[in-house]
Amino acid sequence: MSDTPPLQLKSQKFRETREKEWRALARQVDRAEKGQVGSFTTEELLELPVLYRATVSSLSMAQSISLDRNLITYLQALCGRAYVYMYGAHARPWQVVKGFFLRSLPQSFRTLGIEMWLSFACFFLGALGGWLMCAFDPSWYNALLGQSAQGRDTSATTEDLRKTLGGDGDTPLAVFSAFLMSNNTRVTLLAFAVGVIGGVPTAFLMIYNGMMLGAMMWLFTTKGLGIDFAAWLSIHGTTEIMAIIIGGGAGFHLARRLMFPGHLTRKAALASAGRTAGTVMLGAMLMLIIAGLIEGIGRQTITDTVLRYAFGGTMLVGWLVYYLGLGRDRKGADDGQKA
Amino acid sequence: MAKKPKQDLMKGGSVPQSEGPTTSVTTPEGVRLSFRTASFGTRLGALLIDLIIMALIPVALILIFVLLPLEDLRITQPDHPFWQIMGVIFVLTLFFARTGYFMFFEMGPRAATPGKRVMKIRVISHDGGHLTPAAVITRNALREVELFLPLTLSVQAAAGGGWLGLIAFLWALGLALLPLFNKAKARLGDFLGGTRVVHVPREALSFDLVDQAAVSSWLVFTPEQVAAYGEKELGVLEEVLRERRASTMQAVAARIKARIDWTGPKAEADMPSDESFLRAYYAALRAHLEGRMLMGRRRKDKFDPTV
Numbered sequence: 110m111s112d113t114p115p116l117q118l119k120s121q122k123f124r125e126t127r128e129k130e131w132r133a134l135a136r137q138v139d140r141a142e143k144g145q146v147g148s149f150t151t152e153e154l155l156e157l158p159v160l161y162r163a164t165v166s167s168l169s170m171a172q173s174i175s176l177d178r179n180l181i182t183y184l185q186a187l188c189g190r191a192y193v194y195m196y197g198a199h200a201r202p203w204q205v206v207k208g209f210f211l212r213s214l215p216q217s218f219r220t221l222g223i224e225m226w227l228s229f230a231c232f233f234l235g236a237l238g239g240w241l242m243c244a245f246d247p248s249w250y251n252a253l254l255g256q257s258a259q260g261r262d263t264s265a266t267t268e269d270l271r272k273t274l275g276g277d278g279d280t281p282l283a284v285f286s287a288f289l290m291s292n293n294t295r296v297t298l299l300a301f302a303v304g305v306i307g308g309v310p311t312a313f314l315m316i317y318n319g320m321m322l323g324a325m326m327w328l329f330t331t332k333g334l335g336i337d338f339a340a341w342l343s344i345h346g347t348t349e350i351m352a353i354i355i356g357g358g359a360g361f362h363l364a365r366r367l368m369f370p371g372h373l374t375r376k377a378a379l380a381s382a383g384r385t386a387g388t389v390m391l392g393a394m395l396m397l398i399i400a401g402l403i404e405g406i407g408r409q410t411i412t413d414t415v416l417r418y419a420f421g422g423t424m425l426v427g428w429l430v431y432y433l434g435l436g437r438d439r440k441g442a443d444d445g446q447k448a
Numbered sequence: 449m450a451k452k453p454k455q456d457l458m459k460g461g462s463v464p465q466s467e468g469p470t471t472s473v474t475t476p477e478g479v480r481l482s483f484r485t486a487s488f489g490t491r492l493g494a495l496l497i498d499l500i501i502m503a504l505i506p507v508a509l510i511l512i513f514v515l516l517p518l519e520d521l522r523i524t525q526p527d528h529p530f531w532q533i534m535g536v537i538f539v540l541t542l543f544f545a546r547t548g549y550f551m552f553f554e555m556g557p558r559a560a561t562p563g564k565r566v567m568k569i570r571v572i573s574h575d576g577g578h579l580t581p582a583a584v585i586t587r588n589a590l591r592e593v594e595l596f597l598p599l600t601l602s603v604q605a606a607a608g609g610g611w612l613g614l615i616a617f618l619w620a621l622g623l624a625l626l627p628l629f630n631k632a633k634a635r636l637g638d639f640l641g642g643t644r645v646v647h648v649p650r651e652a653l654s655f656d657l658v659d660q661a662a663v664s665s666w667l668v669f670t671p672e673q674v675a676a677y678g679e680k681e682l683g684v685l686e687e688v689l690r691e692r693r694a695s696t697m698q699a700v701a702a703r704i705k706a707r708i709d710w711t712g713p714k715a716e717a718d719m720p721s722d723e724s725f726l727r728a729y730y731a732a733l734r735a736h737l738e739g740r741m742l743m744g745r746r747r748k749d750k751f752d753p754t755v
Contacts, residue, residue: 118735119742121658131653146557165479174742176734178683179654179690186651189483192475193570193648197559198579205555205581213582295600298592303619305636363640376639380574383640387586394547394589402536 120175127167131187134160138190161191209388215435217388221358224365228300228357231312232350235319236326243327253324293349294397297356301390304360305367311360318353340414343421345404351428352396359386359393396428469631471644473576481576483646486569488627491635491645495595497563498549505545509538546596550588555581570648574638583641590637594623657689658731667720667728673708674736680749682737685730689723697722704729 137157140148149157168184175181218225242249296318303310329338363382370378403424411417469485513534553561559579560570571587573579602617627633638644677685688700701722704710712719720728740747 118658118738120734120738121656124656128653135653142558144557162477165475165477168481169479174738176679176682176738176741177656177658178686180656183651183653185482186649188479188481189646189648190650192481193559193572194557196475196573196576196578197557198555198581198584199557202552202555209581209585302623306619377642379639380642383586383590383637384582384642387589387640388582390589391585394592398540 120171120177120180123167123170123174124177124180127163130160130163131167131184134164134191135187138187138194141194142190158195161188161195164188164191209391212436213388214392215432217385218355218392218432220385221362221389224361225354225358227361228311228315228354231315231357232319232322232354235316236323237319238316239320239323240327241323242320243324250324250328253320293353293400294394297353297393297397298390300353300356301359301363301386301393304363304386306364307368308361308364311357311364315354315357322350337414340417340421344411344417344424345400345421347421347425348396348403348428349400351425352393352400355389355393355396359389362386362389469633471572471574471632471646473572473574473644475576483572483644483648485633486567486645486647488633490567490569490647491627491633494561494563494567494569497566498561501562502545502549506538506542509541547588547592550591551584554579554584554588564645568647568649569645571643571645574642574644579643583643585641587637587641587643590635590640594620594626594636654690657686657727658734667725669708669710669729669732671736673710674732676704676708676750677733678747678749678752679737682730682733685726685733689726689730692723694722697726701725 133156137149137153137160140146141157164184165188168181168188171181171184239249239253243253296314300311300314303314326335326338329335363379363386366378366382367375373381411420468487470482471485472480472482474480550561553564554571558565558570559572564570571579571584573583623636627635632638632644634644685700688696704726705712737747
């Protein structure tokens with residue numbers, strides 16, 4: 110029984126020299142995961158990326174010299190945790206909000222220029238079509254609007270219709286909360302979502318909703334209330350219809366990038382389109398909330414036709430200025446958005 | 449040997465088998481990191497936890513509302529502007545709880561919602577780079593379409609909605625179940641945002657088994673004896689040694705002894721225990737295989753030809 114010198118494998122020596130760094134990184138990651146980054150000293154903060162790189166290089170080295178599975182699993186898990194921490198979003202909420210509204214949102218909107226025009230054209234032609242269909246055959250009206258007419262059908266008298274435009278009616282809150290679940294949010298989201306299956310359903314949705322609007326316009330115009338109706342609608346409608354059109358545009362964008370991915374793979378094209386369209390969609394959702402607020406409060410309080418037009422027009426101009434003007438601070442947008 | 453074996457830090461299942469699909473990313477440092485892809489069940493669990501937390505937000509709001517001394521204000525008529533403003537605030541809070549919850553937590557330093565943290569899963573960027581706020585926004589905006597829309601539509605379909613609602617519901621259901629039908633287990637929001645959800649477990653670093661190898665003249669193996677196994681068997685042996693279950697060690701030791709034709713010492717007293725035999729063989733096998741590995745000649749398992 111003679112004692113031979115203990116085995117000294119390369120992997121053992123490797124572990125001996127590097128283990129201290131791994132343990133140090135593990136301690137720091139533990140603290141960071143507990144949300145104690147604020148308590149890090151400057152030295153510790155500067156040390157963190159150094160330790161991270163050292164450990165990552167240890168991992169790639171360990172994979173080629175060591176067969177200790179526990180060691181490799183440990184290093185993989187540690188590098189994974191450190192990676193997730195080092196390359197997380199780390200956004201300060203305020204900066205994200207600022208960057209989003211001042212740069213990404215208007216820039217993404219402009220990236221989707223052609224799609225927006227297409228979406229607008231579908232909606233507008235739908236409205237025109239809806240009007241003409243009802244003008245030639247009034248029975249189309251009920252077919253188009255169905256249950257959503259809420260008493261505004263062809264049998265309603267001028268007085269009934271005028272009442273729906275008036276100041277009194279539902280309480281603001283009821284209107285507001287009903288809105289949140291109502292047609293428009295669903296249409297906007299759906300128009301975007303169905304873009305993934307090729308854009309035809311998006312076009313259908315845009316045209317159909319345009320037709321509903323056109324049919325309503327026709328009804329009120331035949332009763333001599335066309336101008337009043339447009340005024341009533343314009344208060345929140347300019348915001349709301351623009352949001353719907355943006356939703357459609359985002360859907361068309363998905364469809365376009367899916368069908369014509371260009372030099373990217375389909376998956377990569379869809380991912381980049383998703384980022385742009387998703388940003389735009391978030392803007393559309395916020396517009397719908399604003400439209401809901403305006404609908405809940407403004408519709409009952411602003412009753413004068415001219416004021417209504419002025420308000421609706423101001424909103425429209427405001428949105429257009431916002432979307433077309435903001436975030437143009439640099440020449441050639443190099444914000445990572447691919448057209 | 450007088451040396452007392454150190455207590456293994458990892459009891460049971462010490463060497464986790466890397467089962468299930470993995471997601472590999474290449475970090476900016478040029479290292480490939482493999483993560484275990486989070487399964488649909490795990491993600492569903494995380495989502496349920498998050499939904500419960502989100503559902504508790506209105507409960508908390510109502511509690512605060514009840515606890516506030518509002519009786520003193522003597523506002524009794526329900527259509528008073530005060531109640532309407534409270535109502536609007538309530539609805540808005542709910543809206544932001546619904547859409548902002550996921551974004552807020554996933555943009556934070558932990559890149560995970562409380563539910564995800566409980567399930568030990570994290571959101572990472574599929575290209576290995578930084579997880580960007582835009583990606584987080586996109587993957588969670590799509591949640592609206594994948595999750596909340598089908599819920600709304602199913603309620604409407606149940607309440608006697610039209611065929612359009614039913615079709616939209618089926619379509620949305622397909623989207624919601626998408627993670628079951630692709631290898632990356634990604635939902636639509638992950639594809640569009642360029643993100644993946646992966647397991648980021650914590651692992652403890654145990655001691656190196658070679659450090660504990662018993663040294664004895666009986667436990668020196670010939671090159672032929674050491675060459676009997678490959679890397680896969682080494683891994684199994686490591687697992688057995690870290691688990692330290694007596695019956696398993698006995699069975700494994702018996703099989704190895706038979707395979708390598710090992711004859712122990714004549715005297716019963718000199719006979720090494722199964723554990724020290726296995727440790728010694730592990731050390732010898734690892735030294736042999738790592739030596740080959742350094743020369744670029746890896747041996748996968750015992751069926752791999754030696755040369």
